[in-house]
Amino acid sequence: MTLTATRTTFHPLAVAGVERLTDDSVAVRFTVPAELEETFAFTAGQSLTLRRVVDGVEHRRTYSICSSEGAGLRIGVREIPGGIFSSWLVRDLRPGDEVEVQPPRGSFQVAGRGGRHLCVAAGSGITPMLSIAATVLARGDDRVTLLYGNRTTGSVMFAEELADLKNAYPERLQLVHVLSREPREVELFSGRLDADRLRRIVSALVPVEEVDQVWLCGPFGLIAGATEVLAEAGVSADRIHVEHFYVDEPPPVLRHADPELAGETSQVTVVLDGRATTTPMERGRSILDSAQVVRPDLPFACKGGVCGTCRARLSAGEVEMVRNYALEAAEVAAGFVLTCQSLPVSDEVRVDFDA
Numbered sequence: 001m002t003l004t005a006t007r008t009t010f011h012p013l014a015v016a017g018v019e020r021l022t023d024d025s026v027a028v029r030f031t032v033p034a035e036l037e038e039t040f041a042f043t044a045g046q047s048l049t050l051r052r053v054v055d056g057v058e059h060r061r062t063y064s065i066c067s068s069e070g071a072g073l074r075i076g077v078r079e080i081p082g083g084i085f086s087s088w089l090v091r092d093l094r095p096g097d098e099v100e101v102q103p104p105r106g107s108f109q110v111a112g113r114g115g116r117h118l119c120v121a122a123g124s125g126i127t128p129m130l131s132i133a134a135t136v137l138a139r140g141d142d143r144v145t146l147l148y149g150n151r152t153t154g155s156v157m158f159a160e161e162l163a164d165l166k167n168a169y170p171e172r173l174q175l176v177h178v179l180s181r182e183p184r185e186v187e188l189f190s191g192r193l194d195a196d197r198l199r200r201i202v203s204a205l206v207p208v209e210e211v212d213q214v215w216l217c218g219p220f221g222l223i224a225g226a227t228e229v230l231a232e233a234g235v236s237a238d239r240i241h242v243e244h245f246y247v248d249e250p251p252p253v254l255r256h257a258d259p260e261l262a263g264e265t266s267q268v269t270v271v272l273d274g275r276a277t278t279t280p281m282e283r284g285r286s287i288l289d290s291a292q293v294v295r296p297d298l299p300f301a302c303k304g305g306v307c308g309t310c311r312a313r314l315s316a317g318e319v320e321m322v323r324n325y326a327l328e329a330a331e332v333a334a335g336f337v338l339t340c341q342s343l344p345v346s347d348e349v350r351v352d353f354d355a
Helices: 003-008 086-092 123-137 159-168 195-205 220-232 287-291 329-333
Strands: 011-022 025-031 047-054 057-064 074-078 098-101 116-122 143-150 173-179 213-219 240-246 265-272 275-282 311-316 319-321 336-338 342-344 348-352
Touching: 025 086, 025 098, 057 074, 057 123, 074 086, 074 123, 116 123, 116 220, 123 143, 123 159, 123 213, 123 240, 143 195, 159 173, 173 195, 195 220, 213 220, 220 240, 265 287, 265 311, 275 287, 287 342, 319 336, 329 336
Parallel strands: 116 143, 116 213, 143 173, 213 240, 265 348
Antiparallel strands: 011 025, 011 098, 025 074, 047 057, 047 098, 265 275, 311 336, 311 348, 319 342
């Protein structure tokens, strides 16, 4: 099996354990067969896409891996009220059940990045941070400051694991819990982890001039505020790595929106698993939605420009990317696009999922 094939294939993995973290969250541990160990090897910060079919309809969701590199495969899940996928994982999943899982992917990863790390997370955004922190601290010289926002102590995911990690690395891990609905002894740590509070905490506790890498994971508001604060403090954009788990923002206006183009098509070629497929696509539809008619094996999950599962390199032509909350500036500069958010503009377009 080739590398590209394993990246996009779903495998049935048995559930080894379901650990209750809070009233509405769990950690799900999978058993990986020996023949798939290389396929499911991961880098800290990466995620898994899961698939299930309900009443004949396929649903996919992406969840971050919370294990340190080299440890067993495990994800953290917080229930979304009414969520057809998260509620099933949190309430109904049992050891021995099988879940269809795609191999690890995602550019939000710590590989090759060492030194001093600043991690800022809220809620379930702690999941990849736990993986990153545990992995880099095990190196023996990296240092981590982790700022973690929640409503109350009862809503803190991985509370015991974080405490254990702090006990294991007391000199190299600085762990700060910020609670919005429960008073703490230190006023600075009581309240919402918004831009103002982050500005004060960073100023008091974090020597930003010594920070080599910044990791942000949480809702849009947290990440926007943190990015603003860090820019004010002089942290360059190439050191800031972002992963959104929810975005409630309208898409921007298309630069190439033109009523006269309605109904016109482009010849779009998609490359996946070494196979190129060309088909005419309407300029008003995303490349992913259009191409799935002829290539149903294309990778995707959220279709909202957040998870990055549908990432591909634009190797020819021009597209309009409606929104992007998954790709870093360096990836965009290198020609990568989110196909779920990209509309063909030129007469011919080629995107490569194998790149």
